[in-house]
Amino acid sequence: MVACAGAACNFARDYEIAQEPLMREIERCVRGSDYGATSWTTREQAEQAAARLGLVRGLRLLELGAGLRIARERAARDGLDSRCSVLAADGATLPFADHSFDCIHHADVLCCMDRKREMLRECWRVARAAARMEFSVISLAREPDGDGERRLLQRSGPPYPDAGADYTILLEETHWTMHERIDVTAEFVRCMEVLLEESHARRSMLVELLGEEDYAERLERRSSTHAAAACGLLRREIFFAYPIQPIERGPS
Numbered sequence: 302m303v304a305c306a307g308a309a310c311n312f313a314r315d316y317e318i319a320q321e322p323l324m325r326e327i328e329r330c331v332r333g334s335d336y337g338a339t340s341w342t343t344r345e346q347a348e349q350a351a352a353r354l355g356l357v358r359g360l361r362l363l364e365l366g367a368g369l370r371i372a373r374e375r376a377a378r379d380g381l382d383s384r385c386s387v388l389a390a391d392g393a394t395l396p397f398a399d400h401s402f403d404c405i406h407h408a409d410v411l412c413c414m415d416r417k418r419e420m421l422r423e424c425w426r427v428a429r430a431a432a433r434m435e436f437s438v439i440s441l442a443r444e445p446d447g448d449g450e451r452r453l454l455q456r457s458g459p460p461y462p463d464a465g466a467d468y469t470i471l472l473e474e475t476h477w478t479m480h481e482r483i484d485v486t487a488e489f490v491r492c493m494e495v496l497l498e499e500s501h502a503r504r505s506m507l508v509e510l511l512g513e514e515d516y517a518e519r520l521e522r523r524s525s526t527h528a529a530a531a532c533g534l535l536r537r538e539i540f541f542a543y544p545i546q547p548i549e550r551g552p553s
């Protein structure tokens with residue numbers, strides 16, 4: 302079966318634009334935060350993730366797909382640069398030793414890459430025995446019904462929503478026990494509605510910042526993503542999981 306693809310992304314450009322004061326003003330309306338996100342994580346969801354992961358001083362956290370320059374600048378601004386390393390790597394081949402981290406988090410990263418199992422397996426490899434992992438992901442909720450829905454998906458984000466199987470299966474196959482699964486599609490749809498409203502309200506300033514063509518493309522992509530989520534083609538979920546220890550897995 303052919304995987305259903307979404308629209309391609311230019312993350313370098315997205316991150317650059319997300320830092321502009323106008324975009325951060327919009328981000329505050331949409332997500333309640335203004336760090337220059339390119340995921341759909343709301344401030345409330347980020348705070349809940351920190352609580353579920355039990356983040357306290359002294360634990361080693363691996364945040365994947367945070368945006369290299371943004372993460373480095375933010376760590377420096379928050380005075381965390383002596384405790385925080387930022388490096389470029391492929392999530393599917395992590396440059397860390399086995400059992401290196403207590404907590405792992407990634408927001409809307411798996412839906413932006415095709416090697417999802419490889420990344421989840423790498424997360425398991427670098428996780429310590431008592432580690433916890435939380436991630437959000439946008440996925441295909443059902444097969445598209447005909448060419449119209451297939452085209453809608455192609456105009457929508459993210460680029461790789463099709464995991465080929467349910468994430469419970471992917472987690473199981475990569476040695477994770479799923480502890481919690483939270484459907485946040487309603488919040489995702491609401492965020493896009495606010496984004497569309499706020500973008501229309503600031504149209505002239507956005508056109509000045511982005512140019513007419515980029516503005517129109519972004520709006521088209523958001524409207525398509527909104528339509529795809531609203532009609533049940535795309536969903537956004539949060540997964541919370543623990544690594545399965547080799548002894549529980551039995552002989553391989």
Ligand SMILES: C[S@@+](CC[C@H](N)C(=O)[O-])C[C@H]1O[C@@H](n2cnc3c(N)ncnc32)[C@H](O)[C@@H]1O
Pocket residue numbers: 312337338339340341342365366367368390391392393407408409410413414
């Ligand atoms: C939708 S953005 C999410 C950004 C960020 N997590 C946030 O909350 O704003 C997806 C991120 O996944 C990263 N990404 C895509 N493919 C990747 C891969 N193979 N390995 C690691 N990161 C990847 C992109 O560079 C981008 O930073």
